[in-house]
Amino acid sequence: MPGTMSKWTTQSIRGLKGKRPIVCVTAYDAVTAVLADEAEVDLILVGDSVGTTMLGFETTVPVTVDMMVHHTAAVARARPAALLVADVPFAAGCHEFDRVLDTCARLMREGGAEAVKIEGGEAMAPVVARLVRAGIPVLGHIGLLPQRYYALGGYRRFGRTPAEREHLLADVRALQDAGAFAIVAEMLDSGCAAALTGELEVPMIGIGCGPDCDGQILVCNDLLGYSVKKVPGFVKQYGDLAGEARKGFAAYARDVREKKFPSAGKSV
Secondary structure, three states: OOOOOOOOOHHHHHOOOOOOOEEEEEOOOHHHHHHHHHOOOOEEEEOOOHHHHOOOOOOOOOOOHHHHHHHHHHHHOOOOOOEEEEEOOOOOOOOOHHHHHHHHHHHHHOOOOOEEEEEEOHHHHHHHHHHHHOOOOEEEEEEOOHHHHHHHOOOOOEOOOHHHHHHHHHHHHHHHHHOOOEEEEEOEOHHHHHHHHHHOOOOEEEEOOOOOOOEEEEOHHHHHOOOOOOOOOOOOOOOOHHHHHHHHHHHHHHHHHOOOOOOHHHOO
8 A cells, every 4th residue: 555655546545444544635736736745645635615615706606627737737747746627617517528538648648647536416317428448537526516505595404304415315326326525525414424434335425424434634724724715614724834934925025025135144
């Protein structure tokens, strides 16, 4: 099983089911990817959350395939040992299959992704199955689907009613049968998430789903405290990079205005 300096694959990630929790984070650039990889995370997702965390969008809907290829390639240049997965952005998984296949191939060929993530459950399973048959590994995504923000009318938690739990069970079974190597579950009731995790043979990686999934994923900006927006309530912040950046910028501005920078020792 991969350890320090070894390369994680879809099969080794799948093999962690029942052995130990899987550690996943997002990254959108080479610097963040290097730092995350030094911490020996197992999986790096280049999420379409780049739209809301780095590009100034209010939702992930405006993120394009070209944007995803650009940011995935930046992360790939870090050559992480972690498995590198790229999001298929808004609506791109719902075109005719040849176009979906071309999008996923671009994310792998031009972006350097080693797998793709597609939002949607049972309805997307036939597409997932065809992609897997074409040699494209797929990470599923059920529960809250941020790309459907406008259809949902906002963000909320799923799996609180018997009907929703049955629907989610059908989703994960369909994705597993279609060949997804793992499934991300977002914003599920914790009891529902635990039950679904127990039903699956492939890992279920949670975000905002409680402690009983096979692994956890967080947005890097959220966990590092590098954001100017409010972070979700389920996030634990492990740093305050935004605070440090504010102090650094303020100190630099003050030194320039007071003619303390550059000093004689900093001049060429």
